[in-house]
């Protein structure tokens with residue numbers, strides 16, 4: 001069965017595209033992609049092979065413009081498109097070459113919360129830069145707020161092929177995987193459909209700490225961490241960008257092999273489970289920003 005097999009990244013709508021591009025290139029550690037386009041979108045890549053991982057497009061307000069998911073091949077994209085149509089999902093475009101760098105072939109649809117999801121394949125791979133640096137390799141995970149987590153989950157599980165890895169009680173966050181990563185997507189109960197936060201993978205725990213120190217020295221406000229989460233086991237360090245999106249450096253996420261028996265379980269929503277080291281936070285600001293209500 002065709003299924004989504006990666007998180008490619010996100011495009012964010014923003015009132016301050018050039019400020020955001022400067023923040024993520026000069027302070028966060030991504031690299032602008034040179035590409036000539038008539039539209040307002042601009043792109044950033046990480047050190048890994050994904051042609052780009054973060055986009056910004058001009059808008060009247062800040063928010064998630066689209067969630068970008070990968071499939072293995074054009075045939076998988078076409079099969080996912082057919083499945084979405086057959087299930088009555090609001091499909092927005094036919095499978096076709098997508099605007100922007102990376103030579104992606106894909107289509108757009110709405111998820112049950114009305115956010116745009118792009119599903120694409122590409123044979124283009126950026127040259128990986130294996131520098132000795134704590135800078136991001138790729139996007140690791142995105143957490144989305146949802147007023148109806150069960151309805152939203154059904155879409156990501158049944159139509160796109162995700163599996164549940166673990167969850168916090170009361171659907172506070174349900175962690176979903178589509179490859180070996182314990183999660184690349186989280187759906188969390190909320191009053192809105194905002195992006196809760198996005199996380200960028202760095203090499204290891206030391207790189208999370210080094211990247212965090214680098215960001216803090218540049219004046220970027222750290223709002224939670226560094227610490228280690230219970231579900232997923234990953235090291236985290238959360239920051240706030242100039243447009244109030246929450247961005248995270250992360251590493252050492254639990255890997256689940258395809259044939260591995262994995263018993264998904266419920267985690268109590270305790271400070272100790274959210275932060276097994278007990279190292280500070282989240283700050284009230286982090287909670288406010290991640291709630292999407294501001």
Ligand SMILES: [Fe+2]
Nearest residue numbers: 197199236248
């Ligand atoms: Fe996270």
